[in-house]
Amino acid sequence: MDELENEIKRIIVDSLDLEGVKPSDIDSTAPLFGEGLGLDSIDALELGVAMKKKYNISFSSEDKENRKHFASVRALAEYVSSKSA
């Protein structure tokens, strides 16, 4: 799981142009949006596109669980794992 979390951190830094932020700076359990990293709704869309490209996982705008999946790096890693299991 650690490896997957680190991979997702790299995707976040690269796809969201987080200048000056290293993957290791991101806390796996910290909130991605609002507080924590401070990402916004456009970032959520961009991250969704990047996750689809990397893991072939689609996120539906109708899915009420999206907030849960995107809560933190760990939550995203758990979702990716569950989809590829």
Add this chain to the structure above:
Amino acid sequence: MRSSLAILRRAAWAPGIEGEAGWADWAAGSIAIEASSAVPDLPFLPPLFKRRLGQLDRMVLLVGHEALGAERPAGPKAAARTLLATRRGELGQQWKISAALAETGEVSPAAFSLSVFNAPISLLSIAEVNKGSSCATHAGEHSFAAGLCCCAGMLARDPEPVLLIAADELAPEAYAELGPEAKGAPHALTLLLGRGGSGGEELVLEAGTAGPEAAGGEPEALAFFRWLLAGEGELRLGGEEWPIALTRARPGSPR
């Protein structure tokens, strides 16, 4: 239409030009603007805000910040009407989207969000917490003249100052063969304009009279700024579509 305008504050930025002294050298013809994609640093903005900005956005945010002034009063008085006049708009962002679309078939949501024509002036409103109205206008090569006429009209209706920003970024290389639309040095010039008599340098704008324009072929905003810094007599801009004549107001002349 005849209008008397006061330049209450101004700011400019272009690659290779440093400060007021640099612009004076440029106006005198001893240095030129670099045709580069260099961008200004924006130390007054947080990194998260700056990360996806293109050259046009960054130039607009810098000159807008300098002209609106960090010492502005807070609250409702901080509201200033703003108008962006640009010939090419977010051409660089649109090129990136088109290139990615051709390559991958997908559009980046973040790139799309900053590709619309009024993105730079909207970003300025957000960055400066400016609740005044904002708009963007395009009149081809005469965008500056059209923007100046719009501001004169806005001031005729309401005496509160209007911030005019004329800016264009370096066009992507792929557009070079399209001719004059893709040429012109990157630059941003802003003028905080008030009605004549409200202080600062004063100009008289006569709109609607066509006449011979100064040769040179540089973007109108730069032709205007060169004239403002070092020129004499009358300046004509706007072609046949937006013809304007500008002169410096003489002390005691009627407004």
